[in-house]
Structures are given as C-alpha cells and as structure tokens.
Amino acid sequence: MSAPALLRYRFPARAEALATMRHALQDALRARSVSETEITRLVLAVDEASSNIIRHAYRDCTPGEIELTVTRARGSLRFRLRDFAPPVDSRCVRPRNLDECRPGGLGINLIDDIMDLWRLRALRRRCGNVLVMFKRLGARSGRGKRDR
Amino acid sequence: MERGIAESREGDWLVLSVSGEVDLSWSQTLRAAVLKALQSATALAVRLDQVAYIDSSGIAALVEGFQQARSRNQPFILLAPSPNVRAVLELARLDRVFQIREQLD
Numbered sequence: 001m002s003a004p005a006l007l008r009y010r011f012p013a014r015a016e017a018l019a020t021m022r023h024a025l026q027d028a029l030r031a032r033s034v035s036e037t038e039i040t041r042l043v044l045a046v047d048e049a050s051s052n053i054i055r056h057a058y059r060d061c062t063p064g065e066i067e068l069t070v071t072r073a074r075g076s077l078r079f080r081l082r083d084f085a086p087p088v089d090s091r092c093v094r095p096r097n098l099d100e101c102r103p104g105g106l107g108i109n110l111i112d113d114i115m116d117l118w119r120l121r122a123l124r125r126r127c128g129n130v131l132v133m134f135k136r137l138g139a140r141s142g143r144g145k146r147d148r
Numbered sequence: 149m150e151r152g153i154a155e156s157r158e159g160d161w162l163v164l165s166v167s168g169e170v171d172l173s174w175s176q177t178l179r180a181a182v183l184k185a186l187q188s189a190t191a192l193a194v195r196l197d198q199v200a201y202i203d204s205s206g207i208a209a210l211v212e213g214f215q216q217a218r219s220r221n222q223p224f225i226l227l228a229p230s231p232n233v234r235a236v237l238e239l240a241r242l243d244r245v246f247q248i249r250e251q252l253d
Contacts, residue, residue, distance in 0.1 A: 015173035022169075022201070040232055044239075047203055051172045098241045101215070103208035106240050110204060113239050 006032055006077075007070040013054045013063040013083065021068065022047055028070060034077075034137065042077070042135060045114040048107035049081055049131055052093075057085035057129060076116070079133045087122030088129045149200050153181045158252050162189035163227070167198035170206030179209035186216055191223035193252060196233045207240055214246060225249050 007028035011017045022043050029039045046068065053066055064084040071078045095109040111118060111133065118133040151168030162185055170178055185192050194210065196202075210226065217224035225247045229237065237243040 015171065018171050018173060019169055022171075040235065044201075044203065044236065047171065051203060051205065054172065101211065101242075101245050103211040103215070106204035106207060110236070110239055 003071040003073040005069050005071050009068045010065055013058045013066050015054055018047055041114045045111045046079055048110050052107050053083045057083050057088050076134050076136045081131045084128040090120040093120055161191045161193045161252055163193045163195055165195040169201040170199055171203045172205045175205035175209050182213035193225045193227045195227040197228040197230050199230050199233050202233050202236055
C-alpha cells in the first residue's frame, strides 16, 4: 500500500499559478515539521521543475495541468510531478556547466543540488510525463542525482 | 509582500529596489527593468533585501544585466540580498560572480 499523500495539488501549467502552488507546498511541509531551511530548498526545486514543465513540456501545445503529489516514506520525501504534455526526451534534460556565466538553464542544476535522486519518464501509452524527486530528510545536500 | 520595483538615486548609483516573489511569472518584468535602467545609469545597484523568493529565471535576469553592464564597463552590484536570494546565488555558484554588498558606501 502506498504512503498517504502529504499533499495532492493540481494546478494550471501557467506561470501565474506557481506562487499558489509554492505556498500550498510550504504549508504542507510546515505541517510535517520540516525545517524552514529545508522547506526553502525543496520548494525551490519543485518550483524549478514546474517552471520547466511550463516552459518546455507545454511549449508547443495548449497548456494543460500539472499534478503535484508529495508523500513521505522511510525518512524521505517523494515529490511527483505529472503533466499531460507531449513526451519529453529525458536525455535532453541535463544540468549545464556552472563555470559558464550565462543567463538561463540553471533549473536542473538546482534540482540536482537539492534533491537526492530524481527520474523523469514519458508515459508512452498515455499523454504526459512523470518527474519523481526524492529527498532524505535531514540530509544537507542532494548532489544525488538522476536515476538512470 | 507586494511585488514591485522602485527606482531611486544615491550619488552615482541608480538603485532598483525589488520586492516580493520573483518567479517565472514576473522575471521578464525584472529583466526589462534592469536592462532599461542600464541605459541611463552610470552605475546600477539592485537591492534585494525585500525579495522573499527568487527562482532561476529571476537569477537569469540579474545575470543578463550583469553581462550587459560588464560589456559597457558599468558598475553593477547586488545590494543586501535576502537570505533566500543569497541561498540561490550560492547554489548556482554565482555568489562568486556578482559583486555583492550589504550597503552602498
């Protein structure tokens, strides 16, 4: 049986909807006594992932919705973002070289740094993609990485 | 906290005081304000102590301003970044790129 959700939140894939999502996520994590430092970082990672969905996954189609589900199991938080956009080639989703000083493209680096592990897969039979990110509570820094 | 950008002058510096949450829905407004300010400023300071949240698109707006200022030899600094802004700058390793000050001299 899967763990009960700390938060299930469905929101339009529009930039204007991100603030409300962040606040809902903050409230859910505060209710579970996650530290403020950790909340700040986790909200940033989820926001970056959502922004990428809005900017890239829904780029060539009518923006749909995003479902965020947060669960907790065995000392880790699991963040699942499901979209209904055309399939994304996960091989194209990678961090950039931070030694280059240029605007843009930092989102995956931030997610990499904050989360312990993440994986992205396209849903072949149904429309959409699923990004799942894991964070062990109390662990200082992610630098974990993508699950191949 | 209300979103906004206020402009003021302190000596040679044009100061943009940013407040609120800077995310994908608003980062283009910040970008436009920074690039416009650089057109008329001798030196530009972006005050960030009232920024409750910033994402990578907001950071990108600041990087673009920094690059434009550097190409014109204009001083460009970040002023008093809030803890949340500083944390994102550090995560992106940009705290070593930007000139960051707690106050204007």
